[in-house]
Amino acid sequence: MKRLIAACCIIVTLLCTGCGVNYMNSLYSKDDEISSDTNSFSLDKDEQSIDGQAYTGKLEFEGMDTIWKYNAEDDMEIELSYLLSVSKGKAKLVLIDPSGKLETLVENKDKTIQKDMETIKMSLKKGENRIKLVASNKAQIELKLSVDVGDLNNIGFNR
Template identity: 35%
Template sequence: MKIKKMLGAGMIAVCLMTGCANPMVAIYDNDIKIASNTNSYNLNNYEQTAEDGHFTASVEKMEGMDTIWVFDAEEDKSLDITYTINVSSGKMKLVLINPKGDVSIIAECDTEMSEPIQSTLNVESGNNRIKIVAGENTKFDIEISIQEGEFKELG
C-alpha cells in the first residue's frame, strides 16, 4: 500500500512538472512550428524601429518566434543582407522561411558579434519570411538591413 501511494505521488509530481513547462522554449528546435504562418512569443521590455530597409531592436526578454520581414518575390533572386546580433543571455537565431516552408538558418548566436556580417540571401519566387526565434530568457540587440521586402515590428 505504501509503495502504491509513493508511486501515485511520484506520477502526480511528474505530471505537474511537465504541465508547467514553457511552450515558447520548445519552439526553438521545431522547424515545423517555425515554418508556420503563426507567431508565438513572450516579449517584455523592448524598443524597435522598422523602416526603409532597416530593422533595429533592443529586447530585454523574448522567448518563442516572431516574423520581422516579408518579401513576395516575383522570381528567384539574391538579396544583400547586413546584420549585427548581440545576445546578452539565452540564445537566438534568425531564420529564412521560403515559400515551400523550408527553414534555413541565417545566423545563430548566444554571444556578441564583433563586426557586422554581410551576406547574400537567396529568396525564391513567392512569399519569403524572416523570423527571430529566441530560446529561454533571451536578451538581445539586433540590427538588420535588406533593401527589398518589408520589415515588421516585433509584437
C-alpha cells in the same frame, strides 16, 4: 488514505507545472513549427524602431516571430546586413522559403556580442519569403537588420 492524497498532490503538481517544459523554449528546435505561418512568443522587454528598410531592437524574447516578409516575383538573390548580439540565452534568424524550407542565417548563444554589421547573400524563391527571429531562455538580444526589399515588422503585437 494518505497515499491517495499524496498521489493526488503529485498529479496536480505535475499538471500545474507542465512537467517543467517551457513551450516557448521548445520551439527553438522545432523546424516544422518555425516554418509555419504562425508566431508564438513571450516578449518581456523591448525597444524597437524601423527606419525605412532598417530595423533596430533590444529585446528580452523567447519563442518565434516574423520580422521580415517579401513576395518575390522570380527567384533572386539579395543582400541582408545584420547584427545579432545575445548576452543571455540563444537566438537565431531563419529564412523560410515559399515551400516552407528553413535555412538558419545566423545563430548566436549566450554572451556572443557582435560589434559590427555583417552582410550575407540570400537566395529567395519565387513567392512569399520570410525571416523569423527564434529565441529561447528569455534571450537578451540586440538586433539590427537592413535589407533593400520587403517589409520589416517589429517583434510583438504592436506592429
